[in-house]
Amino acid sequence: MLITLEGLDGSGKTTVWEALHDVYPDATFTREPTDSWYGEAVARSIAADDADPLAELFLLTADHADHLSGTIEPALADGRLVISDRYSDSRFAYQAATLAASDVGIERPLEYIRGIHSAFSRPPDATIFLDLDARTAAERAGRTNKFEQDGYLAAVQRNYERLIDAEPGRFHRVDATRSPEAVIERVEAIVADLLDAEADE
Numbered sequence: 001m002l003i004t005l006e007g008l009d010g011s012g013k014t015t016v017w018e019a020l021h022d023v024y025p026d027a028t029f030t031r032e033p034t035d036s037w038y039g040e041a042v043a044r045s046i047a048a049d050d051a052d053p054l055a056e057l058f059l060l061t062a063d064h065a066d067h068l069s070g071t072i073e074p075a076l077a078d079g080r081l082v083i084s085d086r087y088s089d090s091r092f093a094y095q096a097a098t099l100a101a102s103d104v105g106i107e108r109p110l111e112y113i114r115g116i117h118s119a120f121s122r123p124p125d126a127t128i129f130l131d132l133d134a135r136t137a138a139e140r141a142g143r144t145n146k147f148e149q150d151g152y153l154a155a156v157q158r159n160y161e162r163l164i165d166a167e168p169g170r171f172h173r174v175d176a177t178r179s180p181e182a183v184i185e186r187v188e189a190i191v192a193d194l195l196d197a198e199a200d201e
């Protein structure tokens with residue numbers, strides 16, 4: 001089973017992801033951007049304020065393709081639980097916002113990016129969405145990169161809401177304004193329920 005963690009920068013994904021290591025020591029824990037050389041190229045692009053938005057989308061998508069074939073698919077083929085800190089929804093939410101704000105001229109960026117992925121990607125079985133308002137998220141994240149700005153994150157949040165509206169069964173929303181302990185407890189309960197439901201199938 002592939003479970004992904006999504007949400008704005010600073011919403012607490014990494015905190016939750018780390019806590020889950022103790023509960024599921026045999027699971028495969030992974031993340032996007034990855035630490036491969038594709039992921040390093042992504043990190044360079046994210047650090048560059050003048051990065052071309054379309055080139056950035058394709059760097060992130062290249063990193064995803066390599067992540068899929070090198071890590072996700074082999075682990076799933078072994079029957080393992082895979083927990084990824086960010087996955088394709090991050091592209092749908094973030095790069096759709098970047099493209100919409102650019103002069104590239106793609107009319108429906110979110111649908112365009114989904115279309116690119118649908119040709120090769122594997123959707124998550126379940127996605128835990130850590131729900132936090134853009135201002136608090138930017139504050140927690142420290143506003144250290146070009147994405148961690150309130151206005152941009154508000155556009156990203158609207159895209160996440162569109163994704164949740166389109167697939168309410170896949171997304172599990174968690175109130176990320178609560179304490180780290182409360183958020184972790186809620187996420188652990190959701191993952192346990194998902195695994196129970198899978199075992200009953």
Ligand SMILES: Nc1ncnc2c1ncn2[C@@H]1O[C@H](COP(=O)(O)OP(=O)(O)O)[C@@H](O)[C@H]1O
Pocket residue numbers: 007008009010011012013014015016140141176177178179180181183
């Ligand atoms: N529920 C929470 N309440 C308050 N602060 C939190 C919470 N969860 C995480 N943090 C803090 O917010 C910052 C960002 O958390 P992190 O887990 O790195 O988020 P993300 O991976 O989503 O960017 C860190 O300093 C972390 O300690």
Ligand SMILES: Cc1cn([C@H]2C[C@H](O)[C@@H](COP(=O)(O)OP(=O)(O)O)O2)c(=O)[nH]c1=O
Pocket residue numbers: 008009010013014032033046060085086087088090091092094095141145147148
């Ligand atoms: C995976 C991914 C990340 N990003 C952005 C979100 C983050 O600002 C940045 C780095 O991701 P990440 O290291 O997960 O940041 P954080 O832990 O603060 O959430 O890359 C995208 O814009 N698109 C993507 O597809």
